[in-house]
Amino acid sequence: MSNISLSSSILPLSCKQLLDWLFARTNYENFKVIPKHRYQENLDLFRNFLDFAGAPDRRLTIVHVAGTKGKGSVCFLLEHLIRSCGYKTGLCTSPHLESILERFMIQGKPCDEESFARAFNRLLVVWIDFCREYDRDPDAQGLTFFEWSVAIAFELFSGQGIDCVLLETGLGGRFDATNVCCPAVSVITSISYDHQDILGQTLKEIALEKAGIVKEGVPFVFCVASPLLYPETDAGKSAVMANGSRTIDASDVEELRQLFLQVAHRRHAPVYEIAEIASGLQSIPMALPGLHERLNATIAAQVAELLQPCLPRLDCSDRSGVYNILSQAAVPGRMERIAADPLIIIDGAHNRMSFRALAATLTQTYPRYRKSLLFGASAGKDIEGMFYELLPCFDKVYFAQTSGSARALSVAELLDRWNEFTCFIQNTQSVVVPQVSGVFDLVSFIDSFREGVSQDELLCVSGSFYLVGEVRRLIVK
Numbered sequence: 001m002s003n004i005s006l007s008s009s010i011l012p013l014s015c016k017q018l019l020d021w022l023f024a025r026t027n028y029e030n031f032k033v034i035p036k037h038r039y040q041e042n043l044d045l046f047r048n049f050l051d052f053a054g055a056p057d058r059r060l061t062i063v064h065v066a067g068t069k070g071k072g073s074v075c076f077l078l079e080h081l082i083r084s085c086g087y088k089t090g091l092c093t094s095p096h097l098e099s100i101l102e103r104f105m106i107q108g109k110p111c112d113e114e115s116f117a118r119a120f121n122r123l124l125v126v127w128i129d130f131c132r133e134y135d136r137d138p139d140a141q142g143l144t145f146f147e148w149s150v151a152i153a154f155e156l157f158s159g160q161g162i163d164c165v166l167l168e169t170g171l172g173g174r175f176d177a178t179n180v181c182c183p184a185v186s187v188i189t190s191i192s193y194d195h196q197d198i199l200g201q202t203l204k205e206i207a208l209e210k211a212g213i214v215k216e217g218v219p220f221v222f223c224v225a226s227p228l229l230y231p232e233t234d235a236g237k238s239a240v241m242a243n244g245s246r247t248i249d250a251s252d253v254e255e256l257r258q259l260f261l262q263v264a265h266r267r268h269a270p271v272y273e274i275a276e277i278a279s280g281l282q283s284i285p286m287a288l289p290g291l292h293e294r295l296n297a298t299i300a301a302q303v304a305e306l307l308q309p310c311l312p313r314l315d316c317s318d319r320s321g322v323y324n325i326l327s328q329a330a331v332p333g334r335m336e337r338i339a340a341d342p343l344i345i346i347d348g349a350h351n352r353m354s355f356r357a358l359a360a361t362l363t364q365t366y367p368r369y370r371k372s373l374l375f376g377a378s379a380g381k382d383i384e385g386m387f388y389e390l391l392p393c394f395d396k397v398y399f400a401q402t403s404g405s406a407r408a409l410s411v412a413e414l415l416d417r418w419n420e421f422t423c424f425i426q427n428t429q430s431v432v433v434p435q436v437s438g439v440f441d442l443v444s445f446i447d448s449f450r451e452g453v454s455q456d457e458l459l460c461v462s463g464s465f466y467l468v469g470e471v472r473r474l475i476v477k
Contacts (some may be wrong), residue, residue, distance in 0.1 A: 174212025352385030
């Protein structure tokens with residue numbers, strides 16, 4: 001808990017004091033289990049506070065992006081494209097890899113501490129007045145860590161002359177703090193199984209939570225085709241389904257498609273479906289490898305076209321020029337090369353579908369390399385589903401526990417899950433199982449890997465965004 005009290009402190013606070021106070025707010029990103037009833041609380045308090053603060057979000061042109069996977073990539077791709085056309089951009093995504101300031105990107109770079117502190121202090125002055133008006137304790141757990149982060153982004157961007165904000169949801173959509181906004185375009189990038197304990201056990205339930213961002217009369221872009229890029233084998237589907245993991249087939253995709261079309265119709269939202277990779281993006285070299293990223297770029301191009309009335313210089317008449325700009329965009333933590341000798345790649349994949357995409361992309365991009373995986377995961381994830389997808393890709397798997405998340409599974413838990421999984425899968429299929437071991441000291445492991453491997457070996461770090469961030473900090477610095 002923070003020892004900073006707004007009731008007795010003299011504002012403005014320093015950046016360190018502000019961060020101490022912020023990190024003392026309720027932060028569901030650090031909960032082992034998120035209480036479903038808390039997730040489903042309404043957004044009235046947050047909206048009332050923003051209105052009391054002058055509704056900074058209402059002064060912004062916002063693209064609101066949700067989706068199980070791909071929403072971060074679409075936000076980064078759009079930011080790169082819009083900035084390349086001469087506009088000033090704001091980008092609000094989560095979680096961060098290394099610094100909380102990454103959640104507040106201006107012109108493609110994390111905001112500086114001075115700007116962050118100025119915007120946050122302005123909000124705290126308003127918060128104290130708001131609490132006085134409504135007889136609340138300003139230090140009590142009112143707004144959550146994520147709600148404060150979104151409020152800071154709105155206040156910061158509205159004071160910086162931002163032309164367009166790319167706003168990524170945190171979890172779900174309907175009850176997400178970002179859903180207080182009135183966007184210029186709403187986007188859903190994909191639907192697959194993740195966070196079922198909060199969003200629902202079926203794809204329909206998950207999709208309806210995401211569809212909560214679709215607003216009356218606001219253009220709506222959606223894509224449900226990404227699972228079809230990497231179809232499941234019959235053997236894989238039957239084996240892993242029997243072990244409790246679930247996959248997605250063409251009938252699921254069609255059901256999701258019809259659901260989103262119905263939601264758009266009910267809310268009188270002009271609807272734009274992305275069903276396949278644009279022809280102009282089929283073969284162009286991209287900084288972001290993988291078919292799924294080409295599909296994300298197709299989504300971004302469609303959104304850009306809808307933004308032209310707000311951003312006239314965003315000329316989408318030359319689609320080849322748009323695709324060329326999108327092809328140059330990179331996304332931190334997505335198939336990111338952080339070391340070359342030996343090759344080390346980090347990727348934030350953390351569910352079954354994204355792991356299938358990762359394995360396929362690594363195999364296609366680096367066919368001659370022997371591949372090792374440093375894997376960590378959080379409680380509640382489809383661990384067995386990810387295990388199955390990594391089988392044909394990696395020769396060695398190292399399990400690690402990140403220090404950055406209270407939900408991180410221990411090395412012992414991961415090894416136990418792996419042993420149970422391999423016993424099951426070897427009884428049902430003929431598969432080659434990679435060597436596994438535990439990692440208890442990341443620094444020593446990275447050092448020994450870099451010293452002891454040959455030039456035809458690579459290390460991929462994945463399974464947990466927190467592990468990816470921790471390794472990135474160690475190596476990039």
